Each structure stands twice: as C-alpha cells, then as structure tokens.
Amino acid sequence: MPKLTVNGIEVEVEDGATVLHACEEAGVEIPRFCYHDRLSIAGNCRMCLVDMERAPKPVASCAMPAGDGMVVRTDTDRVTKAREGVMEFLLINHPLDCPICDQGGECDLQDQAMGYGFDSSRYEENKRAVEDKHMGPLISTTMTRCIHCTRCVRFATEVAGVPELGAIGRGESMEITTYLEKSLASELSANVIDLCPVGALTSKPYAFTARPWELNKTESIDVMDAVGSNIRVDARGAQALRVLPRLHEDINEEWISDKTRYAIDGLRRQRLDKPYIRGRDGNLAPASWDDALGMVATRLKKAKPAAMAAITGDQCDVESMFALKRLFDKLGSGNVDCRQDGAAVGGVRAGYLFNSTIAGIDDADALLIIGSNPRIEAAVLNARIRRNWLATRLPVGVVGPQMDLTYDAENLGEDPAILASIMSGKAKFAGKLKKAKRPMIIIGMGALARSDGAAILGMAHQIADTYGVVAGDWNGFNVLHTAAARVGGLDLGLTPGRGGLDVAGMYKAAEGGKLDVVWLHAADEIDAERLKNAFVIYQGHHGDRGAHVADVILPGAAYTEKDGIYVNTEGRVQYAGRATFPPGEAREDWTIIRALAGRMGINLGFDSLGELREELYETVPHFADQDAIRPARWAKFGGRGKINSASVTTALDGFYMTCAVSRASETMGQCLMAMQADRAQADSAQDAAE
Amino acid sequence: MSIEARIAADQPDSFAFTRENVAEAKRIITKYPKGRQASAVMPLLDLAQRQHDNWIPMKAIEMIAAKLDMAEIRVLEVATFYTMFNLKPVGKYFLQACTTTPCWLRGSDNMMRCIKDRYGISSGETSDCGRFTLLEVECLGACVNAPILQVNDDFYEDLDYAGTGALLDSLEADAPLPFGSITGRSGSEADGGSTTLQELKPAE
Numbered sequence: 001m002p003k004l005t006v007n008g009i010e011v012e013v014e015d016g017a018t019v020l021h022a023c024e025e026a027g028v029e030i031p032r033f034c035y036h037d038r039l040s041i042a043g044n045c046r047m048c049l050v051d052m053e054r055a056p057k058p059v060a061s062c063a064m065p066a067g068d069g070m071v072v073r074t075d076t077d078r079v080t081k082a083r084e085g086v087m088e089f090l091l092i093n094h095p096l097d098c099p100i101c102d103q104g105g106e107c108d109l110q111d112q113a114m115g116y117g118f119d120s121s122r123y124e125e126n127k128r129a130v131e132d133k134h135m136g137p138l139i140s141t142t143m144t145r146c147i148h149c150t151r152c153v154r155f156a157t158e159v160a161g162v163p164e165l166g167a168i169g170r171g172e173s174m175e176i177t178t179y180l181e182k183s184l185a186s187e188l189s190a191n192v193i194d195l196c197p198v199g200a201l202t203s204k205p206y207a208f209t210a211r212p213w214e215l216n217k218t219e220s221i222d223v224m225d226a227v228g229s230n231i232r233v234d235a236r237g238a239q240a241l242r243v244l245p246r247l248h249e250d251i252n253e254e255w256i257s258d259k260t261r262y263a264i265d266g267l268r269r270q271r272l273d274k275p276y277i278r279g280r281d282g283n284l285a286p287a288s289w290d291d292a293l294g295m296v297a298t299r300l301k302k303a304k305p306a307a308m309a310a311i312t313g314d315q316c317d318v319e320s321m322f323a324l325k326r327l328f329d330k331l332g333s334g335n336v337d338c339r340q341d342g343a344a345v346g347g348v349r350a351g352y353l354f355n356s357t358i359a360g361i362d363d364a365d366a367l368l369i370i371g372s373n374p375r376i377e378a379a380v381l382n383a384r385i386r387r388n389w390l391a392t393r394l395p396v397g398v399v400g401p402q403m404d405l406t407y408d409a410e411n412l413g414e415d416p417a418i419l420a421s422i423m424s425g426k427a428k429f430a431g432k433l434k435k436a437k438r439p440m441i442i443i444g445m446g447a448l449a450r451s452d453g454a455a456i457l458g459m460a461h462q463i464a465d466t467y468g469v470v471a472g473d474w475n476g477f478n479v480l481h482t483a484a485a486r487v488g489g490l491d492l493g494l495t496p497g498r499g500g501l502d503v504a505g506m507y508k509a510a511e512g513g514k515l516d517v518v519w520l521h522a523a524d525e526i527d528a529e530r531l532k533n534a535f536v537i538y539q540g541h542h543g544d545r546g547a548h549v550a551d552v553i554l555p556g557a558a559y560t561e562k563d564g565i566y567v568n569t570e571g572r573v574q575y576a577g578r579a580t581f582p583p584g585e586a587r588e589d590w591t592i593i594r595a596l597a598g599r600m601g602i603n604l605g606f607d608s609l610g611e612l613r614e615e616l617y618e619t620v621p622h623f624a625d626q627d628a629i630r631p632a633r634w635a636k637f638g639g640r641g642k643i644n645s646a647s648v649t650t651a652l653d654g655f656y657m658t659c660a661v662s663r664a665s666e667t668m669g670q671c672l673m674a675m676q677a678d679r680a681q682a683d684s685a686q687d688a689a690e
Numbered sequence: 691m692s693i694e695a696r697i698a699a700d701q702p703d704s705f706a707f708t709r710e711n712v713a714e715a716k717r718i719i720t721k722y723p724k725g726r727q728a729s730a731v732m733p734l735l736d737l738a739q740r741q742h743d744n745w746i747p748m749k750a751i752e753m754i755a756a757k758l759d760m761a762e763i764r765v766l767e768v769a770t771f772y773t774m775f776n777l778k779p780v781g782k783y784f785l786q787a788c789t790t791t792p793c794w795l796r797g798s799d800n801m802m803r804c805i806k807d808r809y810g811i812s813s814g815e816t817s818d819c820g821r822f823t824l825l826e827v828e829c830l831g832a833c834v835n836a837p838i839l840q841v842n843d844d845f846y847e848d849l850d851y852a853g854t855g856a857l858l859d860s861l862e863a864d865a866p867l868p869f870g871s872i873t874g875r876s877g878s879e880a881d882g883g884s885t886t887l888q889e890l891k892p893a894e
Binding site: 131133163164165166167169170173175177178179180181688 | 692693696703761762766767771
C-alpha cells in the first residue's frame with residue numbers, strides 16, 4: 001500500500017489506486033471531466049493536473065498510479081495556471097449558450113469554469129460548429145458543446161455492452177457519433193446523459209422543461225422492475241418531471257434503466273382521477289367516493305368469504321397490500337394472491353429471493369440462467385453480470401431462447417429436459433458448474449410461471465444442492481423477479497390460505513359463476529376478461545387492462561405519489577417517499593382500504609400510516625429494517641412432479657412497455673417504435689446482403 | 691463533418707478480399723497473439739484500400755470488423771483518424787502535400803500553388819480530369835529534403851514551382867519521374883553536393 005504526501009498531508013491508498021484517489025483521500029478536490037470512477041481511465045481532458053516532485057511537468061492525476069513516497073501538490077501556482085490553461089482551451093470551442101442549455105445549473109463545465117475560467121475570451125478566430133447526431137428518442141444532442149471526454153463512448157462499450165458510440169476523425173474535426181447514426185440499442189442508454197459533463201447529451205423528453213433549482217427532489221424507489229433501483233424523483237408543483245438515479249453501491253450503483261428514467265410521463269396519461277361506477281347501460285360513469293365505497297361495501301357484505309377474491313398487482317406498496325390482506329383476513333377469505341402470472345413462488349423465503357444479493361454477482365465464477373433474460377428484466381443487474389464477465393470471462397449458460405445478453409453466453413437450448421441432464425452431469429455446462437467455487441443460478445419467471453413451475457423450481461433446488469451452489473456463507477441460488485411488489489407480497493403471505501384460490505383458481509371460479517366479488521389491486525397483468533362474470537373492484541392508478549372490466553373503480557396512487565415500502569428481488573426492504581400528490585380525487589391506497597373497512601364496520605387496527613407500519617412490523621418484523629436484507633435460511637422447496645416438454649421462455653417479450661405506467665408512456669412508445677424501425681432496417685439490409 | 695460527409699455517397703453493395711488478399715490477411719492476423727487480432731486493423735484497412743482503387747468502402751469496414759471481432763464503429767474510428775485511409779474515391783494519382791513548418795519554410799506554398807494553377811484544386815479536391823486528388827497532410831517525416839509531395843506510395847522531394855510542374859507533367863504522361871529528390875541530390879546530402887569527408891571512399 002503506497003504512502004504519499006498530498007499538500008503536506010500523508011495518506012495511504014490501496015494498491016492500484018491513482019494519484020487522484022490519493023488526493024481525494026487527503027480531502028483535496030480534483031477537477032475532472034473525463035475521469036469517472038466506474039469507467040476505464042482515458043486521461044484526455046487534462047483537467048486533473050497536479051504537481052509532483054521530480055516530475056518536470058504537471059501530471060494528469062487520474063492516469064498516474066500512486067507510488068510510494070510521491071510528493072504531490074495541488075495548491076501551487078503552476079497547478080492553478082495549468083488548469084486555467086486547460087479550461088481556456090476547452091472553452092475555445094465550447095459555445096457559451098448556457099442560458100439555453102438544459103445542463104445549465106448542473107453542468108460540470110459551468111461549475112469548474114467558475115473556479116478556473118477566465119472572465120473573457122482571448123480567442124478571436126471562428127469557433128468550430130459540429131452537426132448534431134441522431135441518437136434515438138431519449139438522447140438529445142448538441143454536439144458543438146461536446147468536449148470529447150469520451151465518457152459516453154466508454155459507458156456504451158464497457159457498461160452497456162453496445163459498442164456503437166465512437167469518436168471519429170481527429171483533432172479539431174473529432175466528433176462523437178454512433179455508427180451510421182442509429183439509436184443506441186441499449187436499455188441503459190440514457191445514463192450517458194448523466195455522465196455527460198456538459199450539455200452535449202441531454203434528455204430529449206425533458207428538454208426545456210425546468211431548471212434544476214426549481215425542482216423538489218424526493219428520494220424514492222423504482223418499481224419498473226424488481227431490482228429496486230434507488231431513484232430521485234424531481235417534481236415541480238403537481239408533476240413529477242424526471243427521474244434520476246441515486247447512488248446505491250449494492251443495487252444500481254449509479255445507473256438506472258431507460259424505463260425507470262422515462263416511463264414517468266405515463267403518470268400523466270390515462271389516469272384514474274375519480275371513482276367510477278359501471279351503470280345499467282354498461283358504461284363507467286364518474287361517481288362520488290361515498291357512492292363507490294358504499295357499493296363496494298354492500299357487495300362485499302353480501303358475498304360469502306369463499307366467493308370473494310383479491311389479486312394484488314406488480315407495483316403495489318407493501319402497506320396497501322398489508323391493508324388488503326388484513327381486510328380479507330377479517331372478512332374470512334383466503335382467496336388472495338400476489339402472483340398475477342401464477343409463478344410457483346412463495347412459502348420458503350430462500351425459494352423466492354435473489355439470495356446471493358445483487359452485489360454477490362461480482363463474486364460468482366459460473367452462472368446458469370434458467371428462463372430469464374436479465375437484460376430486459378433487470379437491465380442494471382445485467383450490467384453487473386457483464387462486468388464480472390469482462391473481468392473474469394464468467395462462464396454463462398442459458399436455458400431459454402436465443403438472446404443477446406451483451407456478454408458471451410452458451411445457449412443450452414429451450415428444452416427443459418436439459419435441466420435433468422445438467423443435474424446428472426451429462427450436459428457439458430455441468431462441468432463448468434462443478435469446477436466453480438461460487439456457482440450461481442438465476443431462475444426467472446419464464447421458468448416458474450408455468451404449470452410445472454414448482455417442479456422446475458424443485459429441479460433447480462436439486463441442481464443447487466448437487467453443485468454446491470449453497471455452501472458455507474455462499475448462497476448462489478437466485479430467483480429473479482420481474483415484479484417490484486412480488487417479494488413484498490410473498491413476505492406478507494399474500495398467497496392463498498388453506499383452501500384458498502390462486503389466480504388460476506379464481507379464473508375458473510369466476511367462469512363457473514362461483515366468484516361474486518374480485519378485488520383487483522392495481523392488477524393489470526392478468527387475463528381480466530376471464531373475471532368479468534364476477535363483480536370487479538379495481539383499485540389502481542391507470543385505466544389499463546384491469547380497469548376495463550371493472551364495475552367499480554377506486555382511484556389510487558402511483559408509486560411516486562405515496563410513501564411506501566418496497567422489497568426488491570434480494571429481499572431488501574426500501575422506503576420510497578412521496579414526490580407529488582395523486583391527481584384529482586385519487587387517494588393513497590392504504591387509506592382507500594381503511595375507509596372501506598370503516599364503512600363496513602371492520603377494525604383493521606390502524607388509523608394512520610404510522611400505526612399501519614407498527615402493525616406491519618409486528619406481523620413481519622423485517623420490514624422495519626430499512627435497506628437491510630435478512631438472509632433466508634436454505635430449506636426444502638419446490639415440487640418433485642414431472643416437467644413437461646414445453647420450451648422454456650422468458651417472462652417479458654419486450655423491454656419498454658411492461659406495466660400500466662410504461663404502457664401509458666409516450667416516450668416508451670417512441671422507444672419501441674424506434675427499436676422496431678432499426679430492427680426492420682437491419683433485417684432488410686441482411687435480406688439485401690443475402 | 692458527419693459520417694455522411696466523410697464517406698462516399700456512392701457505396702458498393704458488397705466487398706470481399708480477393709483470394710490472394712484473403713491469404714495475406716490471414717498471414718497478417720497470425721502475426722498477433724491470440725485475442726489481440728484487433729491489432730491487425732490497420733494492415734487490413736490498407737489491404738482493402740489497395741485492392742479497392744485506393745479508397746475504403748463501408749462494406750470493407752464492416753467486413754474487417756466482422757473478421758477481427760471488433761465493433762464497426764471501432765474500425766471506423768481508426769479509418770477516420772488516419773489521413774492515409776481514404777473513405778471517398780481518389781484520383782489515380784493521390785497527392786499528399788506536406789505543409790508543416792519545415793516544408794512550409796522551404797516553399798511548400800509554391801508547390802501547392804503549382805497544383806492549384808494546373809488543376810484548380812485545393813486540399814481534399816479532385817481535378818476535373820479525375821486523375822489527381824490533393825490532400826494537405828501533416829509532417830511526412832522527410833524534412834531534410836523539404837518540401838515533400840507524396841504521390842501514392844512515393845516521396846518526391848526538393849519541390850519548387852518548376853519542379854512540381856515537371857513532376858505533374860510526368861504523371862500526366864503516365865511516366866512518373868524516379869522518386870526521391872527532384873533536383874537530383876543523393877540521399878540527404880547537402881544541397882550542391884557533399885562538403886565534408888570528401889576524401890572518404892565508400893567501403894568496398
């Protein structure tokens with residue numbers, strides 16, 4: 001571990017650290033543009049120059065490995081002058097259009113120009129101008145502002161795994177572009193906007209919307225997938241305007257997927273902002289809360305416990321699911337289910353968690369993926385797998401359809417019979433699992449949400465036991481969920497009670513006329529048509545599939561509009577804050593259930609969110625542990641039945657439109673269209689070549 | 691300049707190495723350690739350019755990218771970085787004129803003027819007859835015999851206005867002068883013959 005002196009302060013840094021790290025260790029801030037912690041070192045902006053003893057010239061601290069006995073100074077006149085010189089060169093070709101630039105107020109160049117910039121320019125030639133590039137519906141470009149730090153190029157190549165961005169030309173004619181100006185085919189593409197230290201790459205949907213200092217910033221949790229990315233929701237007045245990533249080293253680091261970032265414009269469209277009741281004419285008509293709740297109360301009172309059911313959706317907060325569960329408990333009905341897709345998960349906690357934790361992916365040395373496409377189901381998590389693959393050439397085997405995961409993966413076929421042959425050691429990939437010290441299995445909903453899902457889960461358990469996937473302090477058995485609410489629901493026990501109906505049972509009962517009332521709690525990923533014989537109560541925020549068959553609509557809040565607890569696929573409990581209020585007469589979800597219970601004369605045991613949470617902690621203690629994971633004990637789970645021969649698929653057939661919010665989002669629609677157009681073009685080019 | 695402006699508007703539909711070049715490409719690639727085959731990108735681009743009338747079509751870039759397991763944009767980056775790779779058709783005689791300081795001090799402006807007077811072309815342009823393309827380049831590394839004009843692979847040195855004219859005459863007649871100094875000086879010895887060590891005889 002080298003010891004250095006920075007401005008007279010002695011610091012000791014890790015082996016392999018740079019002088020820049022050492023300076024930070026000593027509490028000295030180093031200005032930089034091209035250097036980024038999570039990207040490779042480029043050393044091309046020269047802003048981080050420092051003075052070093054025995055070095056003839058200032059050195060770029062980001063690219064200089066820290067050595068023992070180095071004496072570094074950052075406070076000399078020479079350093080200041082060098083940085084001022086670099087800044088002056090950067091500003092030569094940078095347009096001074098800050099007043100019309102979206103980066104204004106959160107721009108690295110602007111901030112550092114305050115420290116090192118001149119008050120006027122000595123440059124009298126013409127500034128260069130660069131044509132703007134097309135980078136798809138998310139990224140707006142003003143390439144004249146580009147300072148060629150190449151952060152975006154390195155991000156696309158290294159993290160996103162789509163080497164489509166590059167710097168063409170040289171010197172003054174250098175330009176950043178995609179190959180033939182296609183949109184960036186990545187689920188993480190918009191992170192280059194955050195990375196861009198200037199206003200060259202800005203957000204297209206958010207263009208000219210607001211200045212950063214106008215926004216109220218709320219810390220929240222993403223619900224577009226089950227990763228539980230930490231986000232910040234920026235709102236002005238009643239509208240959530242943008243979503244930015246929040247640093248969480250063990251989950252999303254500082255990236256988020258494009259859907260997380262951009263689906264929020266769906267929160268402004270197709271909203272349920274007042275209660276509705278289906279009239280005699282078969283049409284939904286606006287109603288008062290009083291009438292709607294009264295009608296629901298009457299229906300529930302009339303129905304027998306066995307003839308009522310509740311399905312909770314994929315993005316519900318824990319509090320409202322808890323309230324609904326308690327209501328149904330009080331009503332005496334066990335017909336509750338949080339698994340809209342009918343996945344065979346629940347019960348033993350180790351059987352539905354991403355046990356290794358997301359950070360644990362870094363330690364894996366072999367990976368078997370069953371029925372999942374992490375690239376679209378959990379894009380940020382996939383970037384972690386890719387990083388491991390880049391560093392160690394992680395052997396990856398996939399049981400499922402052919403897919404491009406941004407890293408090399410051996411496709412073992414779609415036939416689930418391969419699982420048995422992996423189990424018996426006959427399959428080639430079994431050798432790699434056997435050799436591994438920390439093997440990992442990721443099993444997705446594509447394998448579990450099928451009629452023989454329990455048997456596949458059981459088989460995966462056997463494979464895990466055979467190959468030491470769970471050994472010592474390592475548990476590499478991972479279930480990758482696609483629904484943000486799923487683990488929370490399962491932790492609450494939102495699965496059918498004794499003799500209760502699951503979603504499939506509810507369909508059958510509804511079709512047979514044995515189900516009188518179904519409560520859909522923001523449940524839109526179901527075959528709602530099959531429930532229409534029953535009286536359908538839809539509590540949710542979007543006029544999506546569930547609302548179409550509803551007889552009563554109780555308008556609820558979306559994820560940015562309520563304080564809520566979410567549990568991600570690892571079992572990590574996270575708290576999200578409310579950024580805006582629900583629109584119109586819509587209410588936070590737990591209050592709707594509480595109001596109804598009051599109407600029916602049922603005491604749920606809480607009158608405020610605080611009381612609800614206290615009840616919740618009493619029932620399921622680990623919900624009180626914010627940002628903590630309670631490791632699950634390895635136990636027996638899964639079935640032993642026959643696995644049928646149907647192909648193993650993946651849960652989602654696309655990335656952009658997968659939930660009520662993203663389906664209502666215009667931006668997501670544009671992304672989908674752009675992707676289809678690029679694909680069609682590539683296909684026709686291929687046809688022409690053949 | 692966007693990519694469109696840098697590449698030829700009229701691109702061929704396909705590109706493939708000739709049989710000899712396939713073998714040559716293979717020989718080049720095997721020079722580099724396994725997993726480092728991307729190092730062969732420049733020799734392969736050069737090979738493609740020589741095969742294809744001294745310019746590289748996009749199909750060749752894509753072919754090389756596939757061959758070396760590189761992203762297409764990476765190959766394009768290399769091809770646009772170096773001035774010796776042409777992404778647009780050039781004339782039969784590709785003139786690369788050095789105008790960096792030593793050449794400029796020794797009169798590269800006259801050389802440029804001669805070319806301009808004859809064909810009316812500036813850097814990056816092709817003559818009306820289509821046989822001459824001029825490109826202003828940075829130091830060609832032969833400053834001692836400045837100014838330098840590179841014609842395809844050959845260096846012509848010590849060019850003044852008249853000398854450039856004579857050279858262009860010979861090119862027009864498709865009978866190029868011998869390469870090297872146009873004034874006939876041997877190697878890089880002093881102008882007007884050697885002045886020192888005259889008694890020294892070359893070793894037998």
